[in-house]
Amino acid sequence: MALQPPPHSDEIKVSFPQEHVMLLTFNRPKSLNAVTPTMTEDIKKVLDWFDDEPGLWIVVITGEGRAFCAGADLVEWNKRQASGGAEEDQKRLIRDVDGFASISRRYSSSKPMIAAVNGGAYGGGLEIILNCDLVIASEDAMLALPEVKRGVVAVQGGMPRLARIAGHQLASELLLLGKPITAKDAATRFGFVNKVVPKTEVLSTALAWAAEITGNSPDAVQSTKRALLLAGRHGSVEDAVIAHVNSKESKRAFTSENIQEGLRAFTEKRKPVWKNPAKL
Template identity: 80%
Template sequence: MTNGSYYPPAHTDQIKVSFPQEHVMLLTFNRPKSLNAMTPIMAQDIKSVLDWFDDEPSLWVVIVTGEGRAFCAGADLIEWNKRQAGGGASKDQGDLKKHTDGFGSISRRYSSSKPMIAAVNGGAFGGGMETILNCDLVIASEDAKLALPEVKRGVVAIQGGMPRLARIAGHQLASEMLLLGKTISATEAASRFGFVNKVVPKSEVLPTALAWAAEINQNSPDSVQSTKRALLLANRLGSVEDTVIAHVDSEESKRAFASANIQEGLKAFAEKRKPIWKNPAKL
């Protein structure tokens, strides 16, 4: 599907939005000279575009990546220093509660049941690291470096990274990154810490992400989105029984059971043919 087929909301040049294949949106952080460090304007652009993406039935997967040699260096510390010097500490802390989707409108994003793939083409630090921890699939380049170095700058990885890393890696390994501010390689992130799915040469990061998006989209979008909702509920609730009940009662689960796609999937199986999926109904 061409770029002209969709009309995302207006945004600045701090991000780029494109549609490289059917049902897929590519969101690119676009401040390469600043290693894609996040600004308030950039974060607002991302929120606006992702909110629109969530509401567009024909878009099923989003890939997030960075322009240039980094994925995202975290918050723009130069701008943050200026706010601190101007007495902005209390506002910064208040914004953490106000901006419920977290860093870059991604690190604590819970409302969306559409899959998000991180194509990590280089360094991911601080909030950039917190962002990929909340993605469903993470593909990283062989030269990618990953860190939560907040303690080295007197700040805290408070945008969702700490509990999520602890859940994925366990207390001790999470402490190794969080308390030491240690930088790790993509290979370590995959083999020791467990939050990177695949490590590939840099030239293969985006092609691999696109291939995985295409593989996801061979499945029923209703089933995929209901499944992601179950994963999100499992992380939030913990209890198996509570998660099952909450999932059954979720809008995504109700839609999946009532959808044309469940009928199509079962019929295609009986007829020994490939199913033809329809866009999910809006929730």
């Protein structure tokens, strides 16, 4: 039976390029994939559906055209500001627990997200990347958190996550100067890009990595991602370990058919055949 994502506008595209993998494409190329409220609502609906679909194990996120994502649509933001919408904007930031584009603070999902960064990523676009588990970027991609240049602030999860990854001083370089960096610098100096490849190889590399992950037990993969997320929320190793052991993903991994299949396949010296994980 063909997968049927929820209805959405043409501001995003959804496809299934290989088994267990969903490809989510930002589709406003003329606006460098700047995110609108409609786009955010579409992404939330699709990702909520993806999270609940047992046969989908990984999402790859990319952008149509020459940019990954230019962040928020500042023209729309200016209209809201001019009409006195500042207080509502602040309330919305707290209310929208999944963050910018329903991705930058998404914590509920234990399914891996791979960013296939095909071009520039600015502001919220970079905050999206910082919340992905793996990042493949094109050689020509430029990345920036230029909010201070526009009088706004990168409040959607980018600041604490960048500080944790890169350290205070390097995070300050991006956040206080607002200047763009290359994908190579993001990989070698700042540490939030996994691999830099030619632009023509970005998506194929991301899909190849997705295929490698789907060769592993989905129960174990999702339990592992939950452990990584919990590590960011707990101050000590012991607290993170206990929280992970008590998580739904961990309990499922220890009792699933897939753990039995993995151990049995190892003893029988064959490749395991994984099943879709049970719904949590």
